[in-house]
Amino acid sequence: MNATPPPPRYVAIAEALRARILAGDWPPGHPIPTEASLMAEFGCSRMTVYRALWGLAEAGLITRRRRAGSHVAAPRREEAVFGIHDIEAEIARSGAPYRYERLSRALRPAGRAERARLGLAGPAEVLALGARHFAGPRAFVLEDRLIHLAAVPAARSESFATVPPGRWLLSHVPWNEAEHRISAEPAGAFEAAALAIPRGAPLLVLARRTWSGEVPVTAVRLCYPGPDYALVGRFRPGG
Amino acid sequence: MNATPPPPRYVAIAEALRARILAGDWPPGHPIPTEASLMAEFGCSRMTVYRALWGLAEAGLITRRRRAGSHVAAPRREEAVFGIHDIEAEIARSGAPYRYERLSRALRPAGRAERARLGLAGPAEVLALGARHFAGPRAFVLEDRLIHLAAVPAARSESFATVPPGRWLLSHVPWNEAEHRISAEPAGAFEAAALAIPRGAPLLVLARRTWSGEVPVTAVRLCYPGPDYALVGRFRPGG
DNA sequence: TGGGCGAATATGTATAGACAAATACGCCGC
DNA sequence: GCGGCGTATTTGTCTATACATATTCGCCCA
Known part of the structure; x- marks a missing residue:
């Protein structure tokens, strides 16, 4: 009945980029559009784009370097997170x-x-x-x-x-x-x-x-x- | 010789809070000052405080709820991250x-x-x-x-x-x-x-x-x- | 050809302000 | 005393702007 509320814009942007990366459209090393062009593509302010990209970088999906821009990260070594409960x-x-x-x-x-x-x-x-x-x-x-x-x-x-x-x-x-x-x-x-x-x-x-x-x-x-x-x-x- | 450059303010704020939590001054459940009071304490804008608190919340050190405020998180279940390299x-x-x-x-x-x-x-x-x-x-x-x-x-x-x-x-x-x-x-x-x-x-x-x-x-x-x-x-x- | 230096560029940090959304708290009526 | 409702408070998201900083690119000179 009621549609789920739309996600925040920064989440939507991050998801869009994540999808393209995980689909393999952008292989490791491929450049991510600059913040300026993502602003235009998604019609939002730079801070919003920045927050989306920051999240992806923290998750290890992309790397970011001043002047060089953002790129799809090389596959990280695999890490397993084991919940060790009481x-x-x-x-x-x-x-x-x-x-x-x-x-x-x-x-x-x-x-x-x-x-x-x-x-x-x-x-x-x-x-x-x-x-x-x-x-x-x-x-x-x-x-x-x-x-x-x-x-x-x-x-x-x-x-x-x-x-x-x-x-x-x-x-x-x-x-x-x-x-x-x-x-x-x-x-x-x-x-x-x-x-x-x-x-x-x-x-x-x-x-x-x-x-x-x-x-x-x-x-x-x-x-x-x-x-x-x-x-x-x-x-x-x-x- | 040269001192390390000062960390960004949001990092400094996060570290200050983290120290108080890890030292045990603020036990689990203890309220964190509101963003407004941290703005006053550290003399910076709300976005800067927000960013610091966001990082602590993502790290699992604190929980944040609208209106209720931020609190020191209960100790999470332990999780081990094992690097499984090639x-x-x-x-x-x-x-x-x-x-x-x-x-x-x-x-x-x-x-x-x-x-x-x-x-x-x-x-x-x-x-x-x-x-x-x-x-x-x-x-x-x-x-x-x-x-x-x-x-x-x-x-x-x-x-x-x-x-x-x-x-x-x-x-x-x-x-x-x-x-x-x-x-x-x-x-x-x-x-x-x-x-x-x-x-x-x-x-x-x-x-x-x-x-x-x-x-x-x-x-x-x-x-x-x-x-x-x-x-x-x-x-x-x-x- | 090669090396150094300056400028252009993309990200990083920070501000001030605005509105949205969730919810704890207190007031009010019963 | 108690239940329901409105409201104040606090965080969440977003904009527009400004300046800082790292790094690449290309120009210029030797």
């Missing part, structure tokens, strides 16, 4: 009932290996946690986490008996930098027992370290049993 | 000499499984390729690829005896949508032989499908041997 949400999406179980909790001075894992130079106190996450009856993830107590003092008094540390940290630590590392490893004795899989079976291991500013906050190692689980990401250049 | 560049970065070896090449009508892998409904012709990539003496990746010939007719006459198909496609197919799937699987007989690892050893499997517009272009399965390889990504919210 585990409860991840399982909830699959429909299975979620259950969390704390396996261990220890508060201690960080050993050499633990300092390395967190990227700490000097001595520090850490909270070491082990936990399992279940999707229905199946152990879905095995979690092995260190929390740097100097960075998150409030964690000291948390038992994490029922609250998953990932969720708790997300709502208590404001902003971080994160490093992710994904690898495949054979299950050791502990992982095999905890996940009810054979020793040596492949594990998808996601190791993540996060910082708040310059201060390491937490290092977590999530083990997903074998081929049951996959990280999936979709990527659209300039999408 | 394999040659990936190995070159590690310093080892790169070698490519084509194992097989077959041009045939797509079977049922191959159509499913590419996401094709009707009949189609595909080019099936098998290849190995070496870093020094070690087999680094096993590649198993399908190319949809209707989408990339030029591939029909390519032998891919010396040119890796990934690199060739990157420079011949303009823009695509890509789907990535990362999982851990045990090595089968073929993978074990090709990569010189034991059967059942963990493989990091990266499956990628790409489209050009609506048309499937290629489906590739890259098998990395076990714990030797890891995908690493860094992520900064609003960075």
Whole structure:
């Protein structure tokens, strides 16, 4: 019945150009019309054209250089964006009932290996946690986490008996930098027992370290049993 | 000697606000001053303030709503951006000499499984390729690829005896949508032989499908041997 | 032929002003 | 107290203009 409201003009301009690029009419390196000629073509002011082109440049579809003009960008290297949600949400999406179980909790001075894992130079106190996450009856993830107590003092008094540390940290630590590392490893004795899989079976291991500013906050190692689980990401250049 | 030129004002404003947010002075949900008051604070026009806030909103640091104003955003779910380069560049970065070896090449009508892998409904012709990539003496990746010939007719006459198909496609197919799937699987007989690892050893499997517009272009399965390889990504919210 | 320098050109930043659109808030009537 | 409605507030879009800045192009001179 009611037509959707027309998009802003700068969006319309960007879409028109994007379509021509994605259709292959303009191959990589092909010049984009100058702002002046786009003003004439679309009958609008230069700021509006500028905003359209700025968006395309930010999306990586075009490059812009003073005096040289705008050109279709060479295909970027592919980048996959994987949403790594907190585990409860991840399982909830699959429909299975979620259950969390704390396996261990220890508060201690960080050993050499633990300092390395967190990227700490000097001595520090850490909270070491082990936990399992279940999707229905199946152990879905095995979690092995260190929390740097100097960075998150409030964690000291948390038992994490029922609250998953990932969720708790997300709502208590404001902003971080994160490093992710994904690898495949054979299950050791502990992982095999905890996940009810054979020793040596492949594990998808996601190791993540996060910082708040310059201060390491937490290092977590999530083990997903074998081929049951996959990280999936979709990527659209300039999408 | 020479000081760096001062950043544009809108960058300076954005940085000032970003600093306050990242320092935790303004927790999630905290209101950002209105554009009008930021105009006064920084002594500039509304468009300049708007541009600064727009950038922060795009980066996900703040949310903006008409009448309600701007607020510090709740921590987003974590997202990892993994650069997935073409394999040659990936190995070159590690310093080892790169070698490519084509194992097989077959041009045939797509079977049922191959159509499913590419996401094709009707009949189609595909080019099936098998290849190995070496870093020094070690087999680094096993590649198993399908190319949809209707989408990339030029591939029909390519032998891919010396040119890796990934690199060739990157420079011949303009823009695509890509789907990535990362999982851990045990090595089968073929993978074990090709990569010189034991059967059942963990493989990091990266499956990628790409489209050009609506048309499937290629489906590739890259098998990395076990714990030797890891995908690493860094992520900064609003960075 | 080659190198340097100036000018033309396209983008980058910023201003002031105007109107549009969404919506939170308070007023008013019940 | 409560529900509905008008309005003020805040952001979203757009115009017209001005000047800054980077870089290419071409001219001129050696």
